[in-house]
C-alpha cells in the first residue's frame with residue numbers, strides 16, 4: 001500500500017490517546033502521568049435482557065467507562081447507538097475529563113453506551129431497555145460517584161426513567177444521580193439548549209477573532225439532534241444564514257438560506273428531504289460547502305485526511321464529540337481554519353448539567369436567565385483562556401484546551417498524592 005492510500009487511524013480511543021500525547025509533550029508531563037491519563041480508571045461491561053413487544057427476549061450489551069476522578073465524581077452522557085463500541089465509550093469518557101477541565105467543572109470524565117438502534121424500538125421497549133441499563137450500572141453510579149446524562153439518541157424522558165429506577169433501588173428520591181432530566185423532576189432550566197447555546201457563545205468569540213459579523217456568516221450544520229437542530233435555530237435567530245443542515249438520512253442545501261421554521265416542521269412531521277428534491281445533498285457534500293462556519297453536530301471522524309483539504313469553512317465549531325481526526329487537524333491548521341475543539345465547543349451541555357446537579361443537591365432551583373448568564377460567562381472565560389494558551393505556546397485551540405485540562409488534572413492528582 002502506498003503512503004497516500006494508507007488507511008487513517010479512526011479508532012477514537014487511539015485518537016484520544018494521541019491527543020493526550022501531543023498536549024502532554026508540550027507540557028513536559030512525566031511519562032507515568034501521561035500513561036495514567038491515557039487509560040480509563042474503571043470500565044464496566046454489561047449484558048442484560050429486555051422483553052420485546054412481540055414476547056421475545058433480546059440481550060443488549062452496554063458499557064460505562066470512568067476515566068479519572070481526581071477532581072470530582074465522573075460525569076458524562078449515555079449513548080444509545082448501533083455503532084457503540086467499548087473503545088468509543090472509553091474515548092468519550094477521556095474527552096469528558098478534558099471537557100470538564102477546560103471549563104473548570106469539579107468533575108472527572110465518564111461515559112456510557114448501549115449497542116442498540118432506538119429508532120427501531122417502541123416506546124415501551126425503550127423504557128425497559130433504559131431502566132435495565134441503569135439497573136446494570138447502578139452499583140458504580142451515584143450523585144457522588146458518577147453522574148450520567150443524555151448523549152446521542154438519549155432524551156430527557158430516558159433520563160427520567162433512569163433516575164426513577166436508581167431512586168427505587170436506593171429507596172429514596174435521588175435526582176442528583178443523572179442530569180438532563182425533565183424539569184418537573186429536577187431538570188434544570190436551559191439544559192435542553194445548553195450544548196447548542198454554549199457552542200453559539202464559542203462561535204461568537206471566534207467570529208470576533210476573525211472580525212466577521214454574525215449577520216454575514218453562512219453556516220452548514222451536520223446533524224439535526226439536540227445539538228445541531230438548536231444550534232441552527234439560535235444562529236439563525238442571531239442573524240446568520242443557515243444554508244445547509246442534515247440528519248442521518250441526508251441533507252438539504254439552499255445557498256440563499258433555508259427556511260428554518262419549515263425545516264423544523266419537516267423534521268418533526270416528515271423528513272428533511274421533503275424540503276424539495278432540488279435541495280438534496282449528502283452528508284459528505286455538506287462538509288465541503290462554501291460556508292464561513294461549519295458545525296459538525298453528529299458523530300466522530302467525519303472530517304478526515306480525505307476531505308479536510310476540501311473544507312472551506314473558516315470556523316469549525318465541534319458540537320459533536322471527536323468529529324475531526326488528528327490528520328485532518330493538521331490540514332485545517334495549515335489552512336488557517338479555526339477549529340473550536342469539541343471539549344470546548346460542546347462543553348455548554350455538561351456545564352448546565354453541573355448547574356442541574358448543584359440545584360439537585362441544594363434543592364433550590366434557578367431561573368433560565370440565571371442559568372444562561374452563568375453559562376455565557378463560563379464559555380467566554382474558557383474560550384479566552386484557550387485562545388491565550390494557544391498564542392503563548394504557538395499551537396492550535398485543541399492542543400491548548402488539552403494543555404489547560406491536563407495541567408489541571410495533573411495538579412489534582414499530585415494534591416491527592418497519586419503521582
Ligand code: GLU
Nearest residue numbers: 076077149150151350353
Ligand atoms: N453527552 C454530553 C457531552 O458529551 C453531555 C454530558 C453531561 O451533561 O454530563 O458532553
